[in-house]
Amino acid sequence: MTDNNDADxxxxxxxxxxxxxxxxxxxxxQELIAQQLNLTRKRVNRMLxxxxxxxxxxxxxxxxxxxxSELESRLTKMFELRHAIVVPSPIGNTDVRVLVGAAAGDYISDHLTPGGALGIAWGGTINAAAQNVRRRSGEANRVVLLCGGLAESTSINPYDNASMMARALDARCYYITAPMFAASPELRDLLLASEPVRSVLAMVSKLDLALLSAVDLTDQSRALEYGVITRNDWRSLRAAGAVGDICGHYLDADGNVIEHSLTTRVINPSVKSLQAIPLRVLAAGGASKVAIVRAAIRARLCNALITDESAATALVRS
Amino acid sequence: MTDNNDADxxxxxxxxxxxxxxxxxxxxxQELIAQQLNLTRKRVNRMLxxxxxxxxxxxxxxxxxxxxSELESRLTKMFELRHAIVVPSPIGNTDVRVLVGAAAGDYISDHLTPGGALGIAWGGTINAAAQNVRRRSGEANRVVLLCGGLAESTSINPYDNASMMARALDARCYYITAPMFAASPELRDLLLASEPVRSVLAMVSKLDLALLSAVDLTDQSRALEYGVITRNDWRSLRAAGAVGDICGHYLDADGNVIEHSLTTRVINPSVKSLQAIPLRVLAAGGASKVAIVRAAIRARLCNALITDESAATALVRS
DNA sequence: CCAGTCAAGACACATTTGTGACGATTACGG
DNA sequence: CCGTAATCGTCACAAATGTGTCTTGACTGG
Known part of the structure; x- marks a missing residue:
């Protein structure tokens, strides 16, 4: 009766x-609880x-x-969004992604209909979102990971994010069984056409809701830190005018898709299929994300936004 | 934009x-927050x-x-309930009503459809429930108070409970503008037939959901404490076999309605109209409520139960 | 059977939190 | 204008919490 079906x-x-x-x-x-339950206080503390x-x-x-909420309504009007959620910026040295992610988890809980299909990107924000989704069970939800995998498992890993989210929603999870970037354009085309990959990507335009994240190309970019792209690519992407990417689509400040040697090797859902998703929520906060968030909105890759106060303030000032 | 529409x-x-x-x-x-927001720590502490x-x-x-959850499923099967929720009994000297009420608030939040009509009883449990309902707004919900008022405002007062609940749900609130017990049977009949009262009572059988509470007649009964009934009535009700009441309907241990001089003066929705409500949730915890809870279930005045572990254990042992 | 390893408890200590006492400052009614 | 009361900040202290270190004890793999 008591279910301990968790992985660990x-x-x-x-x-x-x-x-x-x-x-x-x-x-x-905690002291009293420990006494009553015959535990040490420390144990209680740690379990808490x-x-x-x-x-x-x-x-x-x-x-x-x-x-x-003032900022929220201004964002909503200004960018014609379905929703905007603004959370206070961290005052300590907390990672803003944890806070925005927490709000994103709430949002998903409120907007994913039972049995719905959710697409997710990956990253620290998505990770936090997965931890904050309200648990569901037995609703036959589906989760589709919207990017390929990373071979070396960093602390934050796409497959990991997706599996955590799927577990929380008691959902079936669909992965793109291919790397985020194929070794060559030819291999990419082969993979896109080949079976497990093709059918998963075909699901994308049928999704009800997508939880997207924004990768920036500023000096603080985590893409370098996680080894997603090389410093050379980072330099040349910036030189080409890119301000970041959404699911591997590199955008300039106006939201135009940038061509680059990387983009010939990326394995991801097409812009069109992403745009076909009714509710496309972008969760990203912090000053470094402002440019790519604005670009994503202009590219119509998102129609709902979850961000923090500082980024929101910058956005409405544009 | 910032709404300060709260009463105080x-x-x-x-x-x-x-x-x-x-x-x-x-x-x-708290210290850091106080610094950042230019407040004293104490202020932060108190606002928290x-x-x-x-x-x-x-x-x-x-x-x-x-x-x-073990107890929940046993209760559900045993008493053919729609739902059963069991929360841990207090280990400190916490009031069990606060805990059961908190769970009841959650339950209401989960089960009251937008625009729905909710009937509520009153008491400490309901009070706690009202404080724990997730706030809504603009859904045109309705709240109907299922009993008359008490003239002297004790700490817990029916009108107060109802207004708090209505405020939380941004609901229109309907009160029975009459005392819980009329001074005489004749006055009761006049009031029941008279206009504001009649139409509010007529709404009862149309409700979607009722949140009921149980009044017991044990030595710990709060009914005496709050001055709802006199000690004489208490004695004679017990002598007549009553174990408590649900919305003014006094029941014996088997769930039969008890006749008593009080019941000729009570102003309340009929048993029939209460039974017509699809989902009738009874929220009551603690050992003293066991008998009346069981009676209420037998009387089919409730088909969902929220209680605590100790009461639940006693119930399944019956 | 014997280290070696690892988890969990005991203890200690620094930090954080809750709360009361006291004084200053402000609002309000005469 | 003054006295009163209420509110809020400051200080101080007790309680609760978070986090180490050290130790115990059980399990593991020779």
């Missing part, structure tokens, strides 16, 4: 849930932390929250 | 929301507490939580 064994979700209940709902002290990590406790703040 | 002025919801965001989502310390009081932050624990 060493975590008693039922116990954690009970601890969370006593702590968050009942407001008891782990439960929050895993998104076992969901903390929602009643929206709208003041100045942010 | 001296609470900056937008600021509180921002503080909550930085604290709960970003995980910053107040925000939680007011249900501005919603904490959800991923269900199902182990042993409780």
């Amino acid at each position: 064994g060493s975590f008693d979700a039922a116990l954690a849930a009970r601890i969370c209940w006593h702590y968050f709902k009942e407001g008891q002290t 932390a782990e439960a929050r990590e895993r998104g076992l406790v969901q903390i929602t703040i009643q929206r709208p929250l003041g100045p942010c | 002025g001296s609470f900056d919801a937008a600021l509180a929301a921002r503080i909550c965001w930085h604290y709960f989502k970003e995980g910053q310390t 507490a107040e925000a939680r009081e007011r249900g501005l932050v919603q904490i959800t624990i991923q269900r199902p939580l182990g042993p409780c």
